[in-house]
Amino acid sequence: MIRRIGATPGALVAGVALTAALALVSVFVGVADVTPGSLLRGGPDGEAALLLAATRLPRTIALVLAGAASAIAGLIMQMLVRNRFVEPSTTGTTEAAALGLLVVTVSAPGLPLTGKMAVAIGFALVGTALFLLLLRRLPVRTVILVPLVGIMLGSVIGAVTTFFAYRLDLLQTLDTWLTGDFSGVLRGRYELLWVAFAATAAAWVAADRLTVAGLGRDFTTNLGMHYGRLLALGVTIVATVASVVVVTVGAIPFLGLIVPNIVSLLLGDNARRTIPWVAVVGAAFVLVCDLIGRVLRYPYEIPLGVVAGVVGAAVFLYLLLRSSEHAH
């Protein structure tokens, strides 16, 4: 039998260690002086320790959680739709979540963040369901047509959202939801991301079932499982992750597309094996993009969404060209 790269537990441990190292670097990079040394010295008012607890640690934790969860959401979306070129932002999910957030911000501004998140999740569920219904009506399901339909749906929802945001003078707010930016992450303003982590854990528990669902309705039914229920579970996980990320830090472009594709190339599509890797690589990707954004124009910052968009687009283009080569 062929041993595949990364198929060993040792490789996963190495991957986790590398990501942890990145996280450590992430904690100690920034304008203010927070270094292991300054932490030990303490200083007169313990400023370094305060910074660490109030902004640096929250930011790094948020990066890891959002990165891992977004990548997993992309993976699940790709399995459910059986198409490698979809993720929450190409299926109308992210746009629907943003619309939901806008609606609740305008209609019930006093609602706590969890309430707003719940509304966003509701909208994201409806948006994703709409996408799946559209797909079912599609006479032909070519590889490229599926994400195109999703992008079109997302654009329509996005146009509605933009229109109202414009009329209500909320365009800037809308922009923060749709462009991932971690510079504003503070203690007390990112903890909802643990909900995304819980959704990711649910995906891990249901990994075998989700893999089976990814092999199609007939395949799932033959093995005695209820396809509709698995689809509902998967869509709920995706909608939850996408909404939580939009509510807290803003959508991270391309992440859900490229990370699952890279992992699939190396390790295949058995979710039991790939989910830990997708989570680790997703977190690492976001950590790296964030570091680039923080260092490139130091002491100013480039939002993570912009960096991830540029890096992600390049990798995505490579994957696209590669897969079209394979198709012939």
Add this chain to the structure above:
Amino acid sequence: MIVLQSVTKRYADTAVVDDVSIELGHPGITSVIGANGAGKSTLLSMIGRLLLIDSGTITVDGLDVTTTRGALLARRLAVLRQDNHLTARLTVRDLVAFGRFPHGRGRLGPSDREAIDRAIDYLDLDPVGGRFLDELSGGQRQRAFLAMTLAQDTEYLLLDEPLNSLDLRHCVQTMRLLRRAADDLGKRIVLVLHDINFAAAYSDRIVAMRAGRIHVAGKPTEVITTAVLRQVYGLDIAVDEFGGHPMAIYHL
């Protein structure tokens, strides 16, 4: 046995399967033949609960397919559609292991591993057990899916056009293998086939469908006749005999 009673499936106004009552799943191989649109695949899909039945009932060993719990039915009956040429990057072993899902709800015990090994061995897939499905040839992939259904360890096996897009050598291999599975493992296999000569040579029973109804059912010698083929396919086909099997000469 698989018992169909007044089974009907309609698309818009046309009944694709029209009031069909028949018993299927006798020991050995039963082949379902008929022209395109005769309702063969639809019939098979309804038995395998891949399609809803509009009216009538289907039972498998007394279990109603529309109301019985999925996992229970999945231990009695395996169904494989023709569109299983999916692009998923699963290893052969992973795929075959999924066949044990109805038995252990995802947890693999020693007996499950044994069943997986046996299925892989039975289909000579040992050398490619760790390879991804998308790296295999069409024939190997077909065998991998068959191995999964063997691991599923059901008495009934429903296959929709298993020879589709296989070359001649793989067609013959597949049919021999199914014959062996029927004889050695006691599988009751129901196939939808387009090639009536493969049906004639390897089946114990043949069911000929026409316009959503069962036209004739019986031994190959009773079904593969010039008269029946004329009614089923609308062609005048000479039928000869070779090695005890009827052979339709339809290329001339």
